[in-house]
Amino acid sequence: MANTLILAFHPNMNESRVNRRLLEATRGMADVTVRDEYVLYPDFAIDVKAEQRLVEDHDRIVWQFPFYWYSSPALLKQWQDDVLEYGWAYGSTGDKLHGKELMVAVSAGGAGEKYTKDGEFGITVPELLAPMRATANHIGMTWLDPFILPGTLNLSDDELEAAAGRYAQALGR
Numbered sequence: 799m800a801n802t803l804i805l806a807f808h809p810n811m812n813e814s815r816v817n818r819r820l821l822e823a824t825r826g827m828a829d830v831t832v833r834d835e836y837v838l839y840p841d842f843a844i845d846v847k848a849e850q851r852l853v854e855d856h857d858r859i860v861w862q863f864p865f866y867w868y869s870s871p872a873l874l875k876q877w878q879d880d881v882l883e884y885g886w887a888y889g890s891t892g893d894k895l896h897g898k899e900l901m902v903a904v905s906a907g908g909a910g911e912k913y914t915k916d917g918e919f920g921i922t923v924p925e926l927l928a929p930m931r932a933t934a935n936h937i938g939m940t941w942l943d944p945f946i947l948p949g950t951l952n953l954s955d956d957e958l959e960a961a962a963g964r965y966a967q968a969l970g971r
């Protein structure tokens with residue numbers, strides 16, 4: 799199992815039902831480190847060097863977040879803009895992420911059938927993750943199958959438990 803760093807981006811994890819449960823599923827897993835980024839950086843002043851050191855120390859990075867307007871909460875975008883520096887993440891000497899794995903774990907309030915070409919949103923979740931996938935390609939990371947949990951607005955407790963189990967399984971690979 800890869801040495802995994804889960805960077806969780808939820809503006810209020812305490813009030814989260816889904817993302818909090820997903821993180822609980824990773825508790826006790828060897829080689830998994832979890833960071834609640836909004837707690838660490840409530841003012842968006844990201845400690846770039848600390849984040850880079852942590853990323854360097856792990857083989858697999860997970861960006862976990864709820865969908866906000868078909869994208870991530872703003873702090874993940876800030877994290878990308880600040881942490882993925884020229885000369886570190888990209889550019890002729892920017893090879894620090896090469897060969898590492900990137901997994902996106904996203905929860906979405908909208909039902910799965912809405913995230914289809916002919917559905918209400920007219921676009922799939924993997925299509926919406928294209929900028930992140932392109933980022934992974936740009937910085938030499940291996941894009942893993944994303945963990946996608948749609949329909950969270952109507953998710954039963956049993957369905958959430960099952961999803962938590964699938965998440966732990968995906969991370970354990």
Ligand SMILES: Cc1cc2nc3c(=O)[nH]c(=O)nc-3n(C[C@H](O)[C@H](O)[C@H](O)COP(=O)(O)O)c2cc1C
Pocket residue numbers: 808813814815816817818864865866867868869905906907908909950951
């Ligand atoms: C500001 C905001 C924007 C949201 N945008 C979307 C969206 O674009 N698509 C969607 O499916 N759900 C959207 N949602 C619903 C969240 O994704 C959903 O509440 C979340 O996945 C539930 O996870 P949690 O219990 O960890 O908060 C949005 C919620 C908020 C508060």
